[in-house]
Amino acid sequence: MxxxxxxxxxxxxxxxxxxxxxxxxxxxxxxxxxxxxxxxxxxxxxxxxxxxxxxxxxxxxxxxxxxxxxxxxxxxxxxxxxxxxxxxxxxxxxxxxxxxxxxxxxxxxxxxxxxxxxxxxxxxxxxxxxxxxxxxxxxxxxxxxxxxxxxxxxxxxxxxxxxxxxxxxxxxxxxxxxxxxxxxxxxxxxxxxxxxxxxxxxxxxxxxxxxxSNATAEAVKLTENIFRSVNIALVNELKTVYAAMGIDVWEVIDAAKTKPFGYMPFYPGPGLGGHCIPIDPFYLTWKSREYELPTRFIELAGEINSAMPRYVVGKLAEALDIRAGKALSRSRVLVLGLAYKKNVADIRESPSLRLIEIIEERGGRADYHDPFVAEIPPTREYQALKGRRSVTPTPETVAGYDAVLVATDHDSVDYAALAKSASLIVDTRNVFNRLGLSADHVIKA
CATH class of the missing domain: 3.40.50.720 (NAD(P)-binding Rossmann-like Domain)
Incomplete structure (x- = not known):
């Protein structure tokens, strides 16, 4: 009853x-x-x-x-x-x-x-x-x-x-x-x-x-985000391996996704952002300890994705050295995009914050432009960046930087104008190739 x-x-x-x-x-x-x-x-x-x-x-x-x-x-x-x-x-x-x-x-x-x-x-x-x-x-x-x-x-x-x-x-x-x-x-x-x-x-x-049960529903959410985390880690790892072989991972993915069964495309990037994928998988990792069970896949995916910002900055430093003959420690870099994904203002766990931090740890100076984020708000981990404001990317302003690092591919950015003004572009989102703007000074990372 x-x-x-x-x-x-x-x-x-x-x-x-x-x-x-x-x-x-x-x-x-x-x-x-x-x-x-x-x-x-x-x-x-x-x-x-x-x-x-x-x-x-x-x-x-x-x-x-x-x-x-x-x-x-x-x-x-x-x-x-x-x-x-x-x-x-x-x-x-x-x-x-x-x-x-x-x-x-x-x-x-x-x-x-x-x-x-x-x-x-x-x-x-x-x-x-x-x-x-x-x-x-x-x-x-x-x-x-x-x-x-x-x-x-x-x-x-x-x-x-x-x-x-x-x-x-x-x-x-x-x-x-x-x-x-x-x-x-x-x-x-x-x-x-x-x-x-x-x-x-x-x-x-x-x-x-x-x-x-409630526990089943809780597991559903974790499973959805672990699936994404692991697959993004896979393509991030493939990116580093294929780059060493001189193979374009984005071209590989575009060709692979034409298969009508057994494949789902995921894309590499400069690291994971948002409140879900960088965080949620580790809730299961923590809980699994109670049952003395390892979560090697989840932890390995986290390690790979967490390593991406440092990998990207390494590619940036290499490009500056080879293309401009200048050390990162003496360079000014414009990070394009602060939000963790395009066309939103959400900077939670954004890899762009970590990119700026690593560039400056290595002695460089990093500014950012984001049409959705006028000023960096207070964050738990990046207090030193609080209050920095978005730079307006005029041709003259862009020309004053040694490199532009594309971290978030917002649709509203004029990439054609950027390609004309920047002396070096490091593209982590393949946006220039997608728009038919590939050039010698555009390096993928």
Whole structure:
């Protein structure tokens, strides 16, 4: 027999009278809030950053995936509001956690944000609520951390309140998919929790994919990102080997991808960026130690990808020496692109930051240009770079650098003009070849 809490919450979700609370209004939380609001639910967004509140009150989005106009529609219709006051969680029927899950310096999971958020929810927990974790983490986190903290109140999961996990699948800059059109993997602590998860997310997104347990859903997210990490590491390693043989890895990939079966193209680059691929695989590496099982593939992929910025700077130094007769230590370099991927402003874990750091460790001077990032914001690892501003790449400015290092291939950059102005270009994205702008002074790395 279903519990009274389940029956009540089921009716609220079915009739769209449930209020959703989304904690963390960043790259995941704000687009999700818009998707849930558009589906007819009232949504309260929670965040500790007062700057976000100022922007949202002004109907101004700070996330590329959410347009100002779309934000204004949901606010003006009364379906979305934002606050820094977590007391409002008591009024929410569905609470979704979208907070960061970084790694420590020793590559151990840092669950401090998840734990603190769970304690905030526990302070306002009541019967009839569904609490969902969307933050990427190791299998077992939802049941062993979030659920345990919530049950510390004396209320019980599965009867008083319900717990579920649904991994985020955001892809900043992707014009083909957005939150509501990406299939949503859902899981719950028990049959009733899973039923609520399917009903709630099924109302907000095009399709849901239920799995048997929260741990399984957590493993799904890790598997997706480990797959990408390992395959990117493979082509990065092939790049270094083929370069030594005088073979163009991009030409190899373009030819290989014509095979209609058994092959999927991945592309090399200057290193991995974003909050997912450089970090998520190591959550499984950490958890696997509990079972005394090695994760050699994952760790090797991490080593290869982490080595790419230093490899690229080595190629840059070699090109400066051979082509310009100048040491990197006496050179000025313009790094093109600070974001970790093209056409977005997201610099989380961007290899460009590491490229700048290595160039300057070796005595060179590095500036950057990025049409989406006017100034380097504070970061945990690169405090010395805070406040540096994007250089405008006029022909005269570009000509004043000894080399241009293409780290991110934003579409809005005038590569033809760059090719004319720069004396040396080191291209890590194959953009000049793709655009038919190959030249003797353009070196691939």
């Amino acid at each position: 279903a519990s009274p809490s389940f029956d009540t919450l089921s009716r609220k979700i079915e009739t769209r009278t449930a209020r959703a609370g989304i904690i963390g209004l960043g790259y995941v939380g704000l687009p999700l809030a818009m998707a849930v609001a558009r589906s007819g639910f009232a949504v309260t967004g929670f965040d500790i950053d007062p700057g976000k509140m100022v922007a949202l009150d002004a109907r101004r989005s700070y996330i590329d995936a959410v347009r100002d106009e779309a934000l204004a529609v949901e606010i003006d219709a009364g379906r979305f509001k934002a606050t820094t006051d977590f007391a409002g969680l008591a009024d929410c029927d569905v609470i979704i956690i979208c907070v960061p899950t970084p790694l420590t310096k020793h590559r151990d999971p840092d669950l401090s944000f998840v734990e603190a958020t769970s304690r905030s929810i526990a302070a306002h927990l009541r019967p009839g609520q569904l609490v969902v974790l969307e933050s990427t983490t190791y299998p077992g986190t939802t049941d062993d951390v979030v659920k345990v903290i919530l049950e510390g109140t004396g209320l019980k999961s599965g009867s008083d309140f319900f717990v579920g996990f649904s991994p985020e699948r955001e892809d900043p800059g992707n014009q083909h998919y957005h939150t509501a059109t990406i299939p949503k993997v859902v899981a719950g602590d028990g049959a009733e929790a899973l039923s609520l998860m399917k009903a709630f997310y099924g109302a907000a997104v095009s399709s849901v994919v239920p799995v048997s």
